[in-house]
Amino acid sequence: AQSVTQLGSHVSVSEGALVLLRCNYSSSVPPYLFWYVQYPNQGLQLLLKYTSAATLVKGINGFEAEFKKSETSFHLTKPSAHMSDAAEYFCAVTSFSGGYNKLIFGAGTRLAVHP
Amino acid sequence: DAGITQSPRHKVTETGTPVTLRCHQTENHRYMYWYRQDPGHGLRLIHYSYGVKDTDKGEVSDGYSVSRSKTEDFLLTLESATSSQTSVYFCAISDRPGTNYGYTFGSGTRLTVV
Numbered sequence: 001a002q003s004v005t006q007l008g009s010h011v012s013v014s015e016g017a018l019v020l021l022r023c024n025y026s027s028s029v030p031p032y033l034f035w036y037v038q039y040p041n042q043g044l045q046l047l048l049k050y051t052s053a054a055t056l057v058k059g060i061n062g063f064e065a066e067f068k069k070s071e072t073s074f075h076l077t078k079p080s081a082h083m084s085d086a087a088e089y090f091c092a093v094t095s096f097s098g099g100y101n102k103l104i105f106g107a108g109t110r111l112a113v114h115p
Numbered sequence: 116d117a118g119i120t121q122s123p124r125h126k127v128t129e130t131g132t133p134v135t136l137r138c139h140q141t142e143n144h145r146y147m148y149w150y151r152q153d154p155g156h157g158l159r160l161i162h163y164s165y166g167v168k169d170t171d172k173g174e175v176s177d178g179y180s181v182s183r184s185k186t187e188d189f190l191l192t193l194e195s196a197t198s199s200q201t202s203v204y205f206c207a208i209s210d211r212p213g214t215n216y217g218y219t220f221g222s223g224t225r226l227t228v229v
Binding site: 006009034036042043044045046049090100102103104105106107108 | 146159
């Protein structure tokens with residue numbers, strides 16, 4: 001079964017600094033991978049998704065993620081953090097079991113951005 | 116959120132009482148899901164539906180039941196609420212869950228069991 005692990009439940013950066021949120025996946029088949037963002041008291045919003053067409057995926061708000069099969073990773077980055085990036089970020093993978101596909105989430109990483 | 120609404124948005128209930136949460140979509144998507152979100156656990160799948168009257172259990176289904184009598188509505192029932200079911204509940208929809216299209220999420224229901 002597919003799964004994801006997010007390293008670091010809390011990450012703190014200064015405004016303008018590089019953001020790096022780590023996600024490793026486990027999958028016996030080529031995975032479909034996603035990053036979602038959740039702002040306080042809101043639902044989840046799709047940030048970006050991996051398609052097999054390109055290993056470097058660009059998303060909204062300046063975020064991007066690189067799919068590395070050899071490392072089974074799909075880390076999320078942003079060159080320069082903004083205060084508005086403070087949120088919780090979830091990595092997810094599509095899992096096929098019981099005859100149907102489901103989305104399996106990591107535990108989440110809360111990003112804090114300091115002035 | 117893209118034609119998906121959850122009700123109520125907030126609810127406080129007493130231990131032992133039944134509670135029903137509603138998810139309504141206007142996208143005509145076949146697949147619907149209920150997740151719960153708890154600190155340190157991310158989102159965990161409770162139940163899902165792959166069509167009218169077709170439902171199945173997720174990883175944390177104990178104490179929950181679901182029903183889907185119409186394409187647009189997916190109900191989650193806590194048969195006898197317990198404090199461990201205090202959580203934020205999210206509904207999601209998808210028309211192609213086995214692809215890279217992802218899911219669309221509702222705004223969530225914050226449930227407190229006292």
